[in-house]
Amino acid sequence: MTESSLIGFTKGSVTDATFNATNPATGETSETSFCHASGEDVSNACQLASDASLAMAALSGAQKGSFLRDLADRIDGLVDQLVVTMTAETGLPEPRVRGETGRTTFQLRMFADLVESGDWVDARIDRAQPDRQPLPKPDLRSMLRPVGPVVVFCASNFPLAFSVAGGDSASAWAAGCPVIVKAHHAHPGTALLVGNAVVDSVRASGLPEGAFSLIFGDGRTVGQSLVKHPAIKAVGFTGSRAGGRVLFDLASQRDEPIPVYAEMSSVNPIFILPGLGNEKMSEIAAGLQGSATLGVGQFCTNPGIVFYPRGAGGESMVSEYVEKMKESTSAPMLHKGIREAYAEGLDSLERLDGVEVLVSSANDTGQGQCHAGACVLSTDSKTFLSDERMVEEVFGPSTLLVSYETPSDLLRIADFLEGQLTASLFGEEMQLSEFEELLDLLETKAGRLLFNQFPTGVEVCPSVVHGGPYPATTDGRSTSVGTGAILRFARPVCYQGFPDHLLPDELKEGNPMEISRHEA
Amino acid sequence: MTESSLIGFTKGSVTDATFNATNPATGETSETSFCHASGEDVSNACQLASDASLAMAALSGAQKGSFLRDLADRIDGLVDQLVVTMTAETGLPEPRVRGETGRTTFQLRMFADLVESGDWVDARIDRAQPDRQPLPKPDLRSMLRPVGPVVVFCASNFPLAFSVAGGDSASAWAAGCPVIVKAHHAHPGTALLVGNAVVDSVRASGLPEGAFSLIFGDGRTVGQSLVKHPAIKAVGFTGSRAGGRVLFDLASQRDEPIPVYAEMSSVNPIFILPGLGNEKMSEIAAGLQGSATLGVGQFCTNPGIVFYPRGAGGESMVSEYVEKMKESTSAPMLHKGIREAYAEGLDSLERLDGVEVLVSSANDTGQGQCHAGACVLSTDSKTFLSDERMVEEVFGPSTLLVSYETPSDLLRIADFLEGQLTASLFGEEMQLSEFEELLDLLETKAGRLLFNQFPTGVEVCPSVVHGGPYPATTDGRSTSVGTGAILRFARPVCYQGFPDHLLPDELKEGNPMEISRHEA
Structure with missing residues (x-):
């Protein structure tokens, strides 16, 4: 059987270049072959993501929350299938698969809570002072808005919690960004199971088609062409120091440099x-x-x-x-x-x-x-x-x-x-x-x-910081675990002199979302 | 007369390579010559900044506020001298010099207010749940901490408000970072007037010597060697697209890449x-x-x-x-x-x-x-x-x-x-x-x-965003004007299982600073 990438709602090219998963415990090779994405697949995925950007950015917190919860439910429902596929692809024991499934759906629901409440946007309001001397003060209001399409690389060591619908994807969707996931070669079947669930959730929740694509292929070719594509505005990665640095260098050398959040190397002294x-x-x-x-x-x-x-x-x-x-x-x-x-x-x-x-x-x-x-x-x-x-x-x-x-x-x-x-x-x-x-x-x-505590067993919560100065990550100002991870995929935008009805709800005078705001 | 760089509390080398300011209105050259910093000056400044890092990071909000206010007062007191020197170096009219002096000291006091209140640190608290099943939850608390020594390039078009003690320096000091300023070749006398005031404030406020150095010299040699120095952890720049990109590329290619906040090019449609x-x-x-x-x-x-x-x-x-x-x-x-x-x-x-x-x-x-x-x-x-x-x-x-x-x-x-x-x-x-x-x-x-408003006349306030996607800046997730500018020079740090007396005040159980915190 042959599977290919998921480019929005359609299947990617069936190519001659395929790969299979291998069971590290037994050396057995998976029956299913996975086609490397073609160059056209990559550019179609990027175009779809680009086309979806404005619609994704316009989603309300409630709409994003509903999508993330629907996806969490679907992934919970997949757990028995994941036990079969993921244990075969990774050699990880069943309790780990069940535990990591729970961690993944917990993260999705945590980000749903976050965006439904709306507090994360750092809303700031400075009201007009028309009588100020020597010059009147205009009305200024600012909040965080999505950066645009994000590429996420699946982590070899977290086939669920830092892969297709893991922390990087969840935080990017929560921020209002389309996501293109590059699957890891070691667990493509696990990626596809979750990827199909994402497509179902995107459809069911009425999100634009380009909200999600899943790309199979080689990191050096397909992965790098994703990072170089002008439509892409940020990258999430968990993996080796060498791999992360290559992506960081590529992203920095683009005509328009983009941030790379690569979590790479740490001896955790x-x-x-x-x-x-x-x-x-x-x-x-x-x-x-x-x-x-x-x-x-x-x-x-x-x-x-x-x-x-x-x-x-x-x-x-x-x-x-x-x-x-x-x-x-x-x-x-x-x-x-x-x-x-x-x-x-x-x-x-x-x-x-x-x-x-x-x-x-x-x-x-x-x-x-x-x-x-x-x-x-x-x-x-x-x-x-x-x-x-x-x-x-x-x-x-x-x-x-x-x-x-x-x-x-x-x-x-x-x-x-x-x-x-x-x-x-x-x-x-x-x-x-x-x-x-x-x-x-x-x-x-x-x-x-x-x-007096050991560093493994990272809590998923608002206060956690899973990040650190280089080479722990390529961006020590960020965390990839916890609610703070959403800040990686957002940028502040200021609205000056805007009529109330055209402001985002978070900034409207009446504060209809009842969020906490910094008001001067 | 010959002047040289300020390396902490000492004067930099008197070198043969000097430059003078030129009055753009008349073509007249300044009587004072300024020595290009030597390689030793640069490494001494970086070493002092590095040595000062921990002491700067340990300053309380009150100590930082007191330094910033003392500096604002000193600069206000310099205004008549600034009118003479700055008009001669820039051709800008006296009202502009007085106005920009006010803007500069307003910014310093704004950051003093910000750090004295302490709210800016994004304090987050997740309390321990020793009875949680299946595993107890540890106590986690996080807040923003300074990134370390920052290099600031003086802007040609804001000899005060975005130069020696301008927005970049003020926000870096407020975050708790040592600052090394590279003066602009067009207004070295203005830079020196303000630089001497900074040195006086550093001494008077009991800050460590490395809290500030002022470097005269060529951007291509001295400026670039500052950006490449391993002690430097971030860069602030306002200037041309070509100049900003060079610094960004240098910083990205370092063994340890560092963020560059370059505000560069915008046609403001x-x-x-x-x-x-x-x-x-x-x-x-x-x-x-x-x-x-x-x-x-x-x-x-x-x-x-x-x-x-x-x-x-x-x-x-x-x-x-x-x-x-x-x-x-x-x-x-x-x-x-x-x-x-x-x-x-x-x-x-x-x-x-x-x-x-x-x-x-x-x-x-x-x-x-x-x-x-x-x-x-x-x-x-x-x-x-x-x-x-x-x-x-x-x-x-x-x-x-x-x-x-x-x-x-x-x-x-x-x-x-x-x-x-x-x-x-x-x-x-x-x-x-x-x-x-x-x-x-x-x-x-x-x-x-x-x-229905024109873009010039940027308000200095919490809601303003002076930033934007490339090439407006090299980091579209940031603002260089307003209180949000401090976030450029900070990174989150999490304390897990810490005894209360060793936590920063912002995270102590009793909330002695009475700041707003995210508590779960």
Whole structure:
């Protein structure tokens, strides 16, 4: 069977260039083949999105909310099919598929709530002062409006929650933008299941055809031509540092540069402060093992580097952690490319002078050549600080344990680190005041700071920040998780001297939407 | 006499490479010479800014407010000196200098109000739910924090309000960022007067030395090395499209890309709808002349292209406008480079097929070779739509009048336009409902839409948007005027599981700053 892209309400070209999904657990190939989109498919999708821009921008919060809720219901209804297709395409276990389905539909409904209430638009009102001296003040009112068509790249590690109808798409639709999704080669069947649901919701909710297209194809050709297309006004991406940077560079070099929100690379450092008791250190070892191996280490917030005090219970924490990691079961990673990158990353790290291997990742990659085991490496802070390659992310269930001698080592370490999604501190609450400088420094390096908590398990809520300075993302002023993600796809527009009936409802004098506004 | 850069609290190098200011009205050269900053000056300024980052970020709103108010007072006290220096360097008349001084200190105090109240930080609070099933919810709180050291380029056309202590610097300081200002070659003495006041305020307010440096030098060498320096985290610029794009490209190509807020190029189209009476058309001709020649046409929001209905009073408006523009007095532009670019821009436009010259700019450039007169060109919409060069900004007091036949011509024109700071409609209120599609389209093209008002005279207030899609700016999600400008220099940071005493005041449980917060 052969499937092709979804270009608005029609099917894309049936081309000779096809690809199949592979089960990373077994190496089996899917029966269904997926056609690479043609150049015409790409330009048709972009044209449809462009044509849909004004109609999408004109949708009320209620209309957008109704679409997002309808889509959430449809995806909930697909969960049994998703369990079959997604487990086969990703090797992820059934509970993860059900959990991620719930996360996805929760996000869609969260954005529905947000746009129905309408508060997100940062409405600002300065009323006219006709008698002001020396000049009258005009009436000015501003609010956030959609940026236009958005391209979203499916994330390999979140086939639902950061793919076709995931956080990037949901926030772009919520802002009033048409969305073109580029499917990930590893889970096209999952993408198509959700993609068909989106098309059904677009039709059922009366949205314009160009509100959504789903493109199958190679990132280097099809993906890049999407980013270069003049109709596209912003890009959402979750993936590798190299991949994100290519898209960012392309987008910056366009005649009209556009923003790229690429969430890329983070080692999510953990700082264990000195002076914790054995019980606490033992708890940390256990919690760290859970966090480091969750989802075979394939979360963006996976804790890759841990700084622990030499002596002071540090060594016993290390031995406990090593024992636990040795017991971790090997499991399939998402696809061969990720498994190979894991092996290469470990190999580079192991070769660095002064790095010791405490737990070696199993070489047996299993039937699907994708299985990977946990790995633990260690070094000391002096060695760590001497080589920039130490800070490179190894995507997978590995940990680099770095011992330090004095609190001032921690400042040097924090200064040495690149931008991160998260940074976590473990310590006694009383003691934390001594480390305020470390906290201040880490704040400049990470989007989310945690105290006595592990960084995996990202809450979806208004306060969360899933972002951070480069290379964590290409735009450290943004979050890709939580309600704040909508701000990525909006721009302020000011209306000066407008008659009330032509203002958007959010800015009308009577405040018919009853939203909170900044009024002067 | 020789002056050099201000590197924190010390003077920069006295170098052999110097430049002088020239009076554009008379051609006279300033007695004072200004030394180009050395490479060491630049790296010292960046190092100081970097060293000051944490201390600046730790300032309370009250401390920042106190600094901004102290600086505003000092600049108010300088006004008589500014009148002397700035008129000599720019040819601008005394009332303009006094007016722009007031605008500058108004902006500083506006940002003081903003940070003292503290509401701007978008504080968000999600409280812990320890009993939530299946997993407890942690406590998450987020707010905006400063991005780090910012480089600000002085604008040629706003020697005070968008220069050393202008809107970009004020908003960056308000956000808690150190600022390095690159002076404009045309008004170094004005920059130094204000720069010395900033140094005094930094000292008096107890801010760290690196809170401010002022760099003299060439944009292509010194300016670019500032943008490339790893310590710099954002850039503010107001100037030409070519200049802004160079900085944007440099910043995007860095190992760590940084945002550039360049406000560049806009023709600020004016659409005169059909059906207005003669009296109204006559009013428009008069208002347009005032707006187009204000400040010798050297405002970013200068209305460069006007679309008017053929017949229906359009021709009489044109003849009235032509008469008024003929009567406009020639006056010096800001410097020779701008005057030459004006001549070249007019020359290119005049050579295009189908463009007619109705008022020719005087060739007499006066003693300082900078005088320029008003110019009016005309064409029809068909000709206009056939050549992309028609939409290029000619910086100066010139207007291209474009006749159209039918309302649908206006849609084609709006679609053809590039991104703009502003777009203005003139018409009867009753009639505007027929042009909703035009309004929707213009909303995607401009940061500020005006009804029956001219775009010059930008209000400084919370609702204003001085920004717009490329090439109006390099970041259409931002405004460089008004309180919203602070958002350019901030990024969200989330604190998860933090003890209350270590949270920023804005996020503490008791809300000691009494700010408005989003609490779930």
